[in-house]
Amino acid sequence: MDALGSNAKRLELSQVKQTLKKEQRRLQLRRFLSNKLMLTGSIIIVLITAFALVGPYLVSYDPYEMDPVKRLQPPGAEHLLGTDNFGRDLLTRIVYGARVSIGVGFSVALISAAAGMVIGLYSGYYRALDQVLMRICDGLMAIPGILLAIALVAALGPMTENVIIALGIVFIPYVARIVRSATLVVREETYIEAMKAQGASATRIIWMHIAPNTLSPLVVQATFIFADAIITEAALSFLGAGVPTPDPSWGNILYDGKLVIFKAWWMTVFPGILIILTVMGLNFAGDGIRDMVDPHSSLSFKRKKKK
């Protein structure tokens, strides 16, 4: 009788839990949908990612195949967005360029988030380390981003991998600073003191208890870096100091387009619009995530722009 009763109770409890979970999920969904910035941003990002992933299978041209006879054809039935100054199909170049540009942006965001997190956590936790690491970050942040990137790519050699490394180094301090300030707040909490009193190791405290609390500002910052990295890569490639030709990237296409800007507006306008759309989508998403995780910052004010 007693066992049956407790069984029934347990059943009831799990049902309640389930409804609560459902409720919670519905609320989260509603919050997501009512967050217009977040919604618009996510839709744009999903569409452009789909464009980059699926696009190459839908276009019928080769991004490298030149056809001198068909140079600089305006947008039309045969070439939807026209051809470039080597007679390559522009739509195809833009689709493959999306893979390069977004790929570079994403890798940079990932690298700087990972490295910045480690640096930020340890310099926030160990005061002695803080002095050294933050002075280095200050120094790196004082050098204007694009100049640092140009110098690094010039030194490492013009390769896509090196562009990613260079931009990663440029953006690491911006993550490290934010993770550090979050760490400084969390490490003063009572539960960290309790962990220490129980004899938890520093590694355990840092990674199991502090790190999760720094994740939301980290994600917001990484989203903005994603956007900034796409802009900076485009600027570098546009200067001829980024992704090497003939690989397509949005910046490279703009570089070719600049040479023929008086004859072929389409080579500037189409990749340009895609860059703007992608960056806007990411900025919206970043602002949206921030509003979601931190309702106090209703002024969704972006950090300074580094160009």
Next chain:
Amino acid sequence: MNLYLVKRILALIPVLFVVSVVIFLIIHITPGDPASVILGESATAQDVEALRQQLGLDLPIYQQYMNWITDVLRGDLGESYFMKESVSEAIFSHLQPTLSLAILAQIIALLIAIPLGITAALRRGTAADQTVMGFSLLGMAIPSFLLALFLILLVGVKLQWLPVAGYKPLEAGLWNHLKYLILPAVSLGAIQSALITRMTRSSMLEVLNMNYMKAARSKGVKDRQLIYKHALRNAFLPILTVIGQTFGGLVTGAVVTETIFNIPGIGQLIINSVERRDYEVIQGVVLFVTCVYVFINLIVDILYGVIDPRVRLERK
């Protein structure tokens, strides 16, 4: 105030030290040997070795840094490998166009941003506010070089109002000077204004809700004076910070914009040096621009106290 100033300047020393080490290391991790770059492929191993010794490249790396930094502190940034001039001469001969461009762009940015920001704040929630904020969001997503390209397409190619490439120094007459700078300056300034507009708006909104604003209004202070003297002056600190930051952004944004409009400034100097692998120049220019950026932010910090007496008191 003076103690604060001294502290603030002393704090720059570690930053500038790190900057110099980073820039030095970047240039010296380069795989290619500068000596063989200078002499070309036909040089014998002996010649290369001799030049390495002459340039001090055979010394241990910390000694090379010490030699370089002592020269830098004396104001000697080294010699260009390819141009027959020193790096400092090269920088100064390319400085005027960049400076003109940056100043003009900053003026344009402020002319756009301050009135728009104030209007948006005063008409919060109206269509005017939303339009301004919409444009500001758009502006933050457009890189300035892209706006430059679009402006060339629109104004230079379609309308043909202004020249789209080249540069005339100030000595050629003010209008001639400005004519070539308008398009690049607008493309830079308009983008910078996006951020300043947002800051002006949010900073004004904060001040407008203060009690002293209500007090001034009930005393019968005229609207104009209320906005510019009572509100704007108090709202100006955060705006000034952003202006300082965007000025640094302007100098570097100029790098890309200059190459588009073919303006012979610092930007073109560094791009040409990258193409020629003229590492002394790259090193010198990056160091110089960084120092300018750091000092602009220092000046902004000092200006705080001048504009807002509250900061002056706090620091004491």
